[in-house]
Amino acid sequence: MPDSAPSVSSSPAGGTGPSRTLDLSLAPTPPMGWNNWNTTNDGPEFDEEMVLATADFFVSSGLKDAGYEYVNLDDCWALPERDEHGDLVPDPVRFPHGIKALADYVHSKGLKFGIYTSAGSHTCSPIGFPGALDHEEQDALLFASYEVDYLKYDNCHNEGRDAVQRYTRMRDALVATGRPIVYSICEWGQNDPWTWAKGVGHLWRTTGDISDNWASLLKLTKQNMVLAEYAGPGHWNDPDMLEVGNGGMTDTEYRTHFGLWAIMAAPLLIGSDLRRVTPETMEILVNTEVIAVDQDPLGVQGAPIRSEGGLHVFVKPLADGSRAVALFNETDEAADISTSAAEVGLPEAASYEVRDLWAHTTEKGGGSLAQNVPAHGTALYRVVAAG
Ligand code: GLA
16 A cells, blocks of 8 residues: 555656655545536537536536536647647637637636646547657646646557656656646556556546446446555545436436445546536535535545445545445345444444435434445435434
């Protein structure tokens, strides 16, 4: 478990120069925001109007007040060729006023702005956009000149070169700009980033790409839920962005998605088109009691304490001494799941307060917690010893 600072260091050229230090305080809790990829992919609706409307909606809808902060661009924001100075060029059709104007607008709303590129010769889109491999310093300076606050750094077209060196070189380039930039490593868990990426990036993908279906959600959950010991303030496991509201799952499944991401202290990056969001989706996304579990300052990733026959009990210790508890039923039939105050690690007490984070109701009980959980559902509680 990487509890100490990583030994990774490098010069900007990836050699043996002075090492640079990532400011872990930039992500004391998992980043929250929005990214276009899960709803647009490389389609034409990814444009200036969408990004500005998203920033507006963050403010008008209560998402900003609920803690969502970053408005992030994914792949396809640039042209396929660099300019004569070797700089990336914003796509003038998608973004007629450029990227700096977008960042300024997002900042004017009291929000933060993020951008994307790949630690390879090209990004992942088959359209063929330039990546930052061997352009790390120039691209980092360009991003800093845009005043970006967040970089997602992908892994396509990496030419088989060493991942630790590639991701560290961009870390160094970002730090050298002097601008505080949250650094999101997106190498899909291929090189076990949880073993080396603390201090390189603030978060790292632990999985391949999410898809908007139950099988994908289940697969990513299982890959991420065994990595709890590697996460903490400033260094988070990232099982990919949210699909909540994209239409491929039921609201029960989306509540499971959101609730499990929260108990696993995952980044909460909305991946739907907020111009078309339904009240049901908003009710999930702005559930401040669930968000508080994700954003708890203790920064522990919750994990299953018991998993049997597709029925799981997840527990996350919280800063105030309470426990978040998720009863997760991955099976196709409703099932009873139960646990107890003692099993989730609470001290012995005469009674316990059990807050249902979906129903927003509180009950007092003697320490046993049992629920009939629907197929693919997740009951989510905050439990504290009374008195
Ligand atoms: C990869 C990443 C995705 C997205 C796309 C963009 O697949 O894992 O999250 O950024 O590239 O092309």
